[in-house]
Amino acid sequence: xxxxxxxxxxxxxxxxxxxxxxxxxxxxxxxxxxxxxxxxxxxxxxxxxxxxxxxxxxxxxxxxxxxxxxxxxxxxxxxxxxxxxxxxxxxxxxxxxxxxxxxxxxxxxxxxxxxxxxxxxxxxxxxxxxxxxxxxxxxxxxxxxxxxxxxxxxxxxxxxxxxxxxxxxxxxxxxxxxxxxxxxxxxxxxxxxxxxxxxxxxxxxxxxxxxxxxxxxxxxxxxxxxxxxxxxxxxxxxxxxxxxxxxxxxxxxxxxxxxxxxxxxxxxxxxxxxxxxxxxxxxxxxxxxxxxxxxxxxxxxxxxxxxxxxxxxxxxxxxxxxxxxxxx
Amino acid sequence: xxxxxxxxxxxxxxxxxxxxxxxxxxxxxxxxxxxxxxxxxxxxxxxxxxxxxxxxxxxxxxxxxxxxxxxxxxxxxxxxxxxxxxxxxxxxxxxxxxxxxxxxxxxxxxxxxxxxxxxxxxxxxxxxxxxxxxxxxxxxxxxxxxxxxxxxxxxxxxxxxxxxxxxxxxxxxxxxxxxxxxxxxxxxxxxxxxxxxxxxxxxxxxxxxxxxxxxxxxxxxxxxxxxxxxxxxxxxxxxxxxxxxxxxxxxxxxxxxxxxxxxxxxxxxxxxxxxxxxxxxxxxxxxxxxxxxxxxxxxxxxxxxxxxxxxxxxxxxxxxxxxxxxxx
Numbered sequence: 201x202x203x204x205x206x207x208x209x210x211x212x213x214x215x216x217x218x219x220x221x222x223x224x225x226x227x228x229x230x231x232x233x234x235x236x237x238x239x240x241x242x243x244x245x246x247x248x249x250x251x252x253x254x255x256x257x258x259x260x261x262x263x264x265x266x267x268x269x270x271x272x273x274x275x276x277x278x279x280x281x282x283x284x285x286x287x288x289x290x291x292x293x294x295x296x297x298x299x300x301x302x303x304x305x306x307x308x309x310x311x312x313x314x315x316x317x318x319x320x321x322x323x324x325x326x327x328x329x330x331x332x333x334x335x336x337x338x339x340x341x342x343x344x345x346x347x348x349x350x351x352x353x354x355x356x357x358x359x360x361x362x363x364x365x366x367x368x369x370x371x372x373x374x375x376x377x378x379x380x381x382x383x384x385x386x387x388x389x390x391x392x393x394x395x396x397x398x399x400x401x402x403x404x405x406x407x408x409x410x411x412x413x414x415x416x417x418x419x420x421x422x423x424x425x426x427x428x429x430x431x432x433x434x435x436x437x438x439x440x441x442x443x444x445x446x447x448x449x450x451x452x453x454x455x456x457x458x459x460x461x462x463x464x465x466x467x468x469x470x471x472x473x474x475x476x477x478x479x480x481x482x483x484x485x486x487x488x489x490x491x492x493x494x495x496x497x498x499x500x501x502x503x504x505x506x507x508x509x510x511x512x513x514x515x516x517x518x519x520x521x522x523x524x525x526x527x528x
Numbered sequence: 529x530x531x532x533x534x535x536x537x538x539x540x541x542x543x544x545x546x547x548x549x550x551x552x553x554x555x556x557x558x559x560x561x562x563x564x565x566x567x568x569x570x571x572x573x574x575x576x577x578x579x580x581x582x583x584x585x586x587x588x589x590x591x592x593x594x595x596x597x598x599x600x601x602x603x604x605x606x607x608x609x610x611x612x613x614x615x616x617x618x619x620x621x622x623x624x625x626x627x628x629x630x631x632x633x634x635x636x637x638x639x640x641x642x643x644x645x646x647x648x649x650x651x652x653x654x655x656x657x658x659x660x661x662x663x664x665x666x667x668x669x670x671x672x673x674x675x676x677x678x679x680x681x682x683x684x685x686x687x688x689x690x691x692x693x694x695x696x697x698x699x700x701x702x703x704x705x706x707x708x709x710x711x712x713x714x715x716x717x718x719x720x721x722x723x724x725x726x727x728x729x730x731x732x733x734x735x736x737x738x739x740x741x742x743x744x745x746x747x748x749x750x751x752x753x754x755x756x757x758x759x760x761x762x763x764x765x766x767x768x769x770x771x772x773x774x775x776x777x778x779x780x781x782x783x784x785x786x787x788x789x790x791x792x793x794x795x796x797x798x799x800x801x802x803x804x805x806x807x808x809x810x811x812x813x814x815x816x817x818x819x820x821x822x823x824x825x826x827x828x829x830x831x832x833x834x835x836x837x838x839x840x841x842x843x844x845x846x847x848x849x850x851x852x853x854x855x856x
Contacts, residue, residue, distance in 0.1 A: 261783075366694045367708075368726075370719045374712035377705040380695075384702035391698045395806060398696075399781040403746065406782060410741035413734060422731075453727040454734060455589075478723060 207325040211309055212343055214323065218307075220250040220281030225272075226294040227256050231263060231362030231397065233288035236311075236337040238268045239355035240287060243341040243348075252277040256296040262400040265392075266358060267351035276301070285309040288333035291318040311336050331371035334359025338379045353386040354393060362397065407437035412447050412462065418454075419515055420522050425451040426515060428463040428507055441466060452476045459483065459518050463510055471503045471510035475518075481525060486517050535653040539637055540671055542651065546635075548578040548609035553600075554622040555584050559591060559690030559725065561616035564639075564661040566596045567683035568615060571669040571676075580605040584624040593724040594686060595679035604629070613637040616661035619646040639664055659699035662687025666707045681714040682721060690725065735765035740775050740790065746782075747843060748850050753779040754843060756791040756835055769794060780804045787811065787846050791838055799831045799838035803846075809853060814845050 215221065223241050225233035234255070241251040253272040263269060280303050289295055289312060292302075299320075302308065310321030313336060315328040330336055334356045341348055341356075348356070360380055364372045367380075384390070411433040417426045429444060444464055452460035459481050462474045473490070475483040476498050483499040490513070492501025503510040543549065551569050553561035562583070569579040581600040591597060608631050617623055617640060620630075627648075630636065638649025641664060643656040658664055662684045669676055669684075676684070688708055692700045695708075712718070739761040745754045757772060772792055780788035787809050790802045801818070803811040804826050811827045818841070820829025831838040 361695075366696060367689075368694060368718075368722050372712075372718060374709040377709035377712060381702040381705035381709070384700075384705060390696075390700060394696050399785075399806060400783040401781050403750075403782050406741060406744065406778065409778075410738065410744070413738035413741065416734065416738070418731065450734065450737075453729050454731050455728040457727075478727060 207323050208340065208343060211311075211323050211325055211340070214283060214307055214309060215244065215249075215285075215344060216247075218249060218281070218283035220252075221283045221285055222252045222254065222277040222281050224254045224284060224286045224289065224295050224297075226289045227296055229255050229257055229259060229263070232332045232334055232359040234259060234263050234269065234272070235266060235355040235357075235359030235362070236333040237287040238266055238272075239334070239337050239341065239348075239352040239359070240285065240311075242268055242352050242355070243344060243346045246346050246349075247344065250281070252281070254295075262397055263358070265396040266355050268355075280306065283307045283309065285311065286321065287311050287337070288313070290314045290316050291320055311340070329373065329375075331369065331373065331376045332360045332363035334363065335376060335379055338382065342382075348383065348386060350386045350388065353383040353388055357383045357388055357393060358397060361393075402439070402443060404437045404439035405443040408433065408439045408443055409447055409450065411437065412444075413450075416451060418457075420519050422454075422456040423458045423522050424461070424515065424518050425454055425457045425459070426461045426463070426511065427451060428465075428511060430465045430507060431467075448474050448476050452478060458522065461514060461518070463507065463514070465507055466502075469504055469506055471505065471507055473501050473503065473510065473514055475499050475501075475514075481518075481521060486514070486521060489517055490514070535651050536668065536671060539639075539651050539653055539668070542611060542635055542637065543572065543577075543613075543672065544575075546577060546609070546611035548580075549611045549613055550580045550582065550605040550609050552582045552612060552614045552617065552623050552625075554617045555624055557583050557585055557587060557591070560660045560662055560687040562587060562591050562597065562600070563594060563683040563685075563687030563690070564665040565615040566594055566600075567662070567665050567669065567676075567680040567687070568613065568639075570596055570680050570683070571672060571674045574674050574677075575672065578609070580609070582623075590725055590728040591686070593720075594683050596683075608634065611635045611637065613639065614649065615639050615665070616641070618642045618644050619648055639668070657701065657703075659697065659701065659704045660688045660691035662691065663704060663707055666710065670710075676711065676714060678714045678716065681711040681716055685711045685716055685721060686725060689721075730767070730771060732765045732767035733771040736761065736767045736771055737775055737778065739765065740772075741778075744779060746785075748787075748847050750782075750784040751786045751850050752789070752843070752846055753782055753785045753787070754789045754791065754839065755779060756793075756839060758793045758835060759795075776802050776804050780806060786850065789842060789846070791835065791842070793835055794830075797832055797834055799833065799835055801829050801831065801838065801842055803827050803829075803842075809846075809849060814842070814849060817845055818842070 223237045225237040244251050255272050308321040310324040312326050313330040313333050317326045412427040415428045448460050448462040460476045464472045466472050477483045482496045484496050487499035487501040490501035549572050551565045553565040572579050583600050636649040638652040640654050641658040641661050645654045740755040743756045776788050776790040786806050788804045792800045794800050805811045810824045812824050815827035815829040818829035
């Protein structure tokens with residue numbers, strides 16, 4: 201192996217020579233891992249390769265419109281090709297795989313944009329500057345000399361638009377927009393893609409939002425917004441716990457709010473708190489105080505007390521932090 | 529005047545020669561007209577021109593962070609410079625102006641992206657392909673030979689991100705993303721801009737959403753979603769009528785929904801209906817049936833009956849149309 205080459209050039213060399221490639225994406229699949237994997241596979245097929253697509257979980261309903269999505273299998277490829285490519289996976293656990301399940305002699309390629317990637321491949325191209333693995337896939341496909349067609353572009357656009365939060369997250373760069381422009385040049389059906397991706401909210405999720413809004417409290421002179429959902433709310437709405445994800449953003453975006461909290465009753469005397477801040481308050485410290493953690497602007501914790509008590513404790517801790525912050 | 533020149537070249541010629549330029553934007557100002565106008569003005573100042581900014585209305589609170597926004601005046605420039613430039617205005621009425629208010633000898637420049645533009649300027653650059661007037665402003669500033677700095681870019685990015693619905697509306701093109709990439713090259717504070725623009729929801733608007741969701745009904749086997757707001761809901765929430773705009777999208781994006789309706793009581797026996805469809809139903813025809821109108825996918829009408837009756841009439845009309853559509 202020529203170590204003077206960049207990993208991209210080495211990966212291209214391996215892919216050019218491989219007659220068969222197995223592609224892998226992570227559990228709880230999202231638009232980025234599915235879209236990037238499918239686009240890579242379609243490009244390799246255009247080069248005459250035989251490809252297979254693997255994901256341990258079912259494809260979410262809002263991603264089933266993606267070209268080639270129906271070909272994703274929950275069975276490991278058998279016989280196993282000599283080249284395996286992992287897309288958007290920090291480590292093998294993300295694919296529910298153990299090292300022992302990879303046949304020896306397999307060349308493992310690892311394409312990812314997570315800073316926490318474990319470099320588990322024989323060749324690893326990890327670019328934490330990319331907002332989505334889809335950005336790496338666009339570059340790789342172009343460098344393989346394959347013209348990106350509409351089917352690939354639909355997959356790649358989905359990868360980028362979902363992982364960049366519609367170009368709103370701070371991981372979005374000038375490069376993100378430049379690569380997206382190239383995808384739009386293929387004549388993408390933007391309305392169709394957005395409708396498929398984003399207009400598929402379960403009714404139960406809106407019901408959950410309704411119950412959450414019914415519980416909305418504003419404290420600390422408008423700086424703190426708190427909502428809560430009890431077990432009964434989940435039962436009445438028919439919503440699963442996952443459907444409550446993202447609800448906290450509805451109150452985080454109220455004018456003047458610095459901290460937004462959603463408290464969920466997940467069991468008797470078991471309250472999960474999701475905390476978000478906008479500009480300065482370190483919610484990681486608040487969550488850590490209750491045995492949880494996360495990031496400065498998004499953190500979580502679990503409290504083993506009834507809802508009323510949990511609400512009071514978290515509210516007090518945040519009000520105290522807001523007061524201290526102002527005095528600094 | 530050299531008619532062989534494109535309007536852009538002629539506009540550039542006029543701007544190069546003008547020592548003073550007055551800039552105008554439309555009533556009920558939005559991110560595009562304010563952002564494009566401010567960026568044009570800042571660029572002209574860099575060329576050594578004296579500029580003034582006019583808008584008949586106050587700048588909305590979520591746009592006041594824009595560089596130079598505090599300089600926008602509600603008074604017409606006095607003395608009046610010889611060059612006036614209108615940004616994002618289909619006609620003079622959009623600026624609350626009559627032709628008689630423009631001094632003779634004034635050179636009127638008209639920069640817009642609305643297909644309905646009235647070509648009221650001496651020179652008109654109208655490009656209905658552009659998703660925002662901001663796209664035209666980026667091009668014009670570049671062609672004037674001015675390097676776009678961070679302040680201009682903050683204004684121009686705001687123009688584009690608001691008028692393209694965060695790059696989700698169907699007016700978004702490859703060119704939109706290419707121009708946006710150029711703006712990001714200046715080192716924009718994306719998180720700050722998005723927070724200023726989008727995280728300024730009045731609490732009253734969430735209360736209104738809560739009351740609207742409380743009224744949510746699903747009909748036609750999940751294809752029709754209807755919400756209603758009565759006068760009391762507006763009173764309880766403290767929300768103005770305008771704050772109900774956009775609420776209908778929360779239910780338009782429910783999986784399986786083809787038509788979403790929001791009915792608002794605006795007076796005794798006066799119900800305003802806002803209708804949205806997703807893929808095929810022509811809501812313009814439904815609205816027309818009740819004396820209203822609009823577009824295929826977004827229309828409105830007013831009914832002079834009590835809420836219960838209005839709801840029943842609109843529901844019947846839509847259920848009938850959904851049935852007919854299926855039979856075609």
